[in-house]
Amino acid sequence: MNHSKPSHTPTDQTGWQALASQLTLEGRAWLDGGYQGASSGETFACISPVDGRELARVASCDQSDADLAVAAARKAFDSGVWSHLAPTKRKAVLLRFADLIEAHGDELALLETLDMGKPIRHARTVDVPATARATRWTAEAIDKVYGELAATPHDQIGMISREPIGVVAAIVPWNFPMIMAAWKIAPALATGNSVILKPSEKSPLTAIRLAALAKEAGIPDGVFNVLPGYGHTVGKALALHMDVDCLVFTGSTNVAKQLMICAGQSNMKRVWLEAGGKSPNIVFADAPDLKKAAAEAASAIAFNQGEVCTAGSRLLVQETIRTEFIGLIREALKTWRPGHPLDPATTCGAIVDQAQLDRIIEYIGIGQSEGATLVEGGKRVMEETGGLFVQPTVFDGVNNRMRIASEEIFGPVLSVIGFSTAEEAVAIANDSIYGLAAAVWTSNINTAHKVAKALRAGSVWINHYDGGDMTAPFGGFKQSGNGRDKSLHAFDKYTEVKATWLVLE
Ligand code: NAD
Numbered sequence: 373m374n375h376s377k378p379s380h381t382p383t384d385q386t387g388w389q390a391l392a393s394q395l396t397l398e399g400r401a402w403l404d405g406g407y408q409g410a411s412s413g414e415t416f417a418c419i420s421p422v423d424g425r426e427l428a429r430v431a432s433c434d435q436s437d438a439d440l441a442v443a444a445a446r447k448a449f450d451s452g453v454w455s456h457l458a459p460t461k462r463k464a465v466l467l468r469f470a471d472l473i474e475a476h477g478d479e480l481a482l483l484e485t486l487d488m489g490k491p492i493r494h495a496r497t498v499d500v501p502a503t504a505r506a507t508r509w510t511a512e513a514i515d516k517v518y519g520e521l522a523a524t525p526h527d528q529i530g531m532i533s534r535e536p537i538g539v540v541a542a543i544v545p546w547n548f549p550m551i552m553a554a555w556k557i558a559p560a561l562a563t564g565n566s567v568i569l570k571p572s573e574k575s576p577l578t579a580i581r582l583a584a585l586a587k588e589a590g591i592p593d594g595v596f597n598v599l600p601g602y603g604h605t606v607g608k609a610l611a612l613h614m615d616v617d618c619l620v621f622t623g624s625t626n627v628a629k630q631l632m633i634c635a636g637q638s639n640m641k642r643v644w645l646e647a648g649g650k651s652p653n654i655v656f657a658d659a660p661d662l663k664k665a666a667a668e669a670a671s672a673i674a675f676n677q678g679e680v681c682t683a684g685s686r687l688l689v690q691e692t693i694r695t696e697f698i699g700l701i702r703e704a705l706k707t708w709r710p711g712h713p714l715d716p717a718t719t720c721g722a723i724v725d726q727a728q729l730d731r732i733i734e735y736i737g738i739g740q741s742e743g744a745t746l747v748e749g750g751k752r753v754m755e756e757t758g759g760l761f762v763q764p765t766v767f768d769g770v771n772n773r774m775r776i777a778s779e780e781i782f783g784p785v786l787s788v789i790g791f792s793t794a795e796e797a798v799a800i801a802n803d804s805i806y807g808l809a810a811a812v813w814t815s816n817i818n819t820a821h822k823v824a825k826a827l828r829a830g831s832v833w834i835n836h837y838d839g840g841d842m843t844a845p846f847g848g849f850k851q852s853g854n855g856r857d858k859s860l861h862a863f864d865k866y867t868e869v870k871a872t873w874l875v876l877e
Contacts, residue, residue: 381478381496388492388714392482399430399576401437401600402583404444405593410601411436418576421489421722422713424758430576433601438568438609441597445539445566446615448594455536455564459515462562466511469589473504476585480550480578485713488546488575489722489760490676492714503550506858509842510558513860522871529874534867536564537642538617541610543603543631545623546575546724547679547782552622552646553579555846555857560620561596563866568597568616570607572623574724576600603627612638620865622646622681624780625805625851644855644865646681646847648780649808652801653684653837654823656794657693659813660835666700668837669786672811674708674720674764678784679728681852682809684837686770686777688797691790698768698788702748708784710753710761723760723783732762732783739776744787745769772800780806794819798826807849811837830856 382388399418400407408431409415415429431437449455454462473480480503481495490499522530542556553569560567571579583598599606610616611634619641621631628645635643653672659665672684689697711718723729729752736750749763762783770777770787777787791797801810811833812823824832830848833839840846845856855865 383716385712385715388482388716391478392486392714395479395482395486397428397483397577398580398584399428399600400580401431401433401441402580402596402598403437403441404597405587410434411440416573416602418487419725420486421724421760422486422757427486428577430573430600433599433606435605435609437599437601438606438613441568441599442539442610442613442615444594445568445597448592449536449538449566453592454561454566454595457564459517459562462564463511463514465590466507466514466558466562469586469591470504470508470511472585472589473500473507473582476581477501477504480581483577483581484549484575485721487577488549488724489713491711491718491721493716493718494676494721499548499550503554506551506554506842507558510562510862514562517860517863522873527876529876531872531874533870533872534563534863535870537866537868538565539568539615540565540618540620540866541568541570541613541616543570543607543610543619543621543623544572544579546572547676547681549575550578550582553582555862556620556622557596559862560866561591563863565618565866566595568599568610570599570601570610573600573602608634611635614639616641618642618644618866620644622857624648628853642865645853646855646857647851647853649681649683649806649848649852650686650778650780650804651682651684651806651809651811651829652686652688652804652827653811654688654791654797654801654813655690655693655697656797656812656814656816656819657690658815658819660815662693662697663700665813666697667704670701670704670708670764672837673786674705674784677721677723677762678764679724679782682831682838683782684811685781685786686772686801686804687786687788688791688800689788690797691792694768694788694790698747698766701766701786705748705764705766708764710763712757712759720764720784721761723762726760728782729760729762732781732785735776735779735781735783735785736765739767739770739774739785739787742774742776743769744774744776749784772803778804794823798823802826802828805851808847808852809833809838
């Protein structure tokens with residue numbers, strides 16, 4: 373595919389397939405301003421969950437590549453080529469980067485879909501615009517952030533300023549590869565840091581492409597590097613590196629905990645974690661529109677094949693409407709049947725890889741053996757395509773202590789739990805190691821606010837699911853993580869606060 377000329381967005385599967393056949397699939401790392409294979413020469417296969425085809429060989433980076441990337445990032449940082457640039461100038465470059473992301477939207481969407489299986493309609497209308505928007509919003513904010521003056525005696529001046537931390541390593545997952553990367557790299561770069569991005573081994577392609585677009589936008593060499601590879605090799609090397617100043621992560625709670633240990637074992641680098649979730653979606657009998665609530669509850673578990681950290685995977689329904697509501701959800705799920713990810717009509721795509729599919733199928737079995745009632749889905753489908761597809765699945769009669777209610781499945785498996793009172797709903801909702809997100813549906817303003825206040829979650833949505841934009845911080849309570857992505861709060865992760873005190877003579 374010609375990288376400099378954006379194409380016309382295809383309108384059908386044949387068009388997307390034609391575009392896919394022209395794609396250049398680059399699997400090398402991006403280091404100090406150019407492509408580079410892993411120093412070991414090792415590669416791994418990038419397999420598409422859409423049809424099982426090998427898309428590319430990808431550089432399997434390790435400790436030596438991490439050393440090279442950190443050295444390049446440190447050199448660029450110390451040179452001031454980016455870190456000392458006026459915020460308005462960094463802003464201009466990042467705005468160009470956002471424009472290039474949009475201009476290459478078809479290509480980026482295709483790479484995302486082929487690599488991790490999400491429907492092309494969502495890759496094109498959700499992932500690409502959200503990536504560009506995160507970059508643009510952050511760029512526009514950076515020259516509007518001021519320091520402070522302390523309340524000093526007359527003969528003294530106390531200046532409180534924010535400085536970039538230095539070398540930032542960003543380790544991200546595969547479910548929204550570009551968006552998760554943009555939530556880290558945009559504020560890290562905007563504040564003047566040098567960045568090393570480690571995409572998931574399950575979805576490395578868009579990160580590598582973004583690096584080349586960043587260069588085209590004017591990001592200096594060494595300031596933005598991408599190291600594809602496994603978590604236990606290059607990921608761990610970055611986490612333990614003595615010259616990485618800040619480690620930002622989105623992924624599972626288990627790996628998040630290991631990263632905290634790595635920081636303690638090395639240089640006490642700052643560690644910011646966005647981890648797992650098991651979010652409660654609480655529907656009261658007086659919800660303003662039960663049909664809408666059911667449609668959003670279906671989307672909350674089926675969108676992105678349920679591979680969403682904020683998936684509404686625990687549906688708490690007031691007993692008086694439980695049977696009716698399950699009927700409405702089953703109806704709503706008819707619009708979420710698995711289909712070919714390159715067909716623009718498809719809403720539910722492929723599961724990222726065989727291991728994740730096996731995990732989902734295993735949990736469906738666990739739900740049945742725990743005594744929950746399977747009321748919808750439950751099966752692998754479209755096996756003849758060579759792709760990895762599973763039906764959106766609903767369990768009724770779930771008890772919050774069952775494993776399907778307490779453990780993150782990361783697939784389209786919904787657990788329905790009944791409740792009678794608001795107090796009971798809150799107690800069930802908060803009975804989780806996670807605290808990422810929650811929703812409450814009611815027409816009663818007192819119930820809405822009382823429940824929202826009582827929920828231990830970083831995001832609470834009232835009478836909808838998954839709202840918010842770049843203006844709202846995003847992150848978790850409890851074992852869902854620390855710190856916040858998005859909004860001006862994101863800058864806290866990427867800056868050190870300095871107090872400079874002057875006593876006048
Ligand atoms: P994961 O934790 O397995 O992997 C995430 C990243 O960490 C990958 O790049 C992986 O290679 C790397 N990694 C793995 N082991 C490592 C190690 N020992 N040292 C350093 N790096 C290592 O998670 P995943 O399967 O890619 O993604 C799914 C998880 O991500 C889910 O738990 C989901 O809830 C979470 N997630 C959270 C958010 C959020 O914002 N809170 C958003 C999206 C996904």
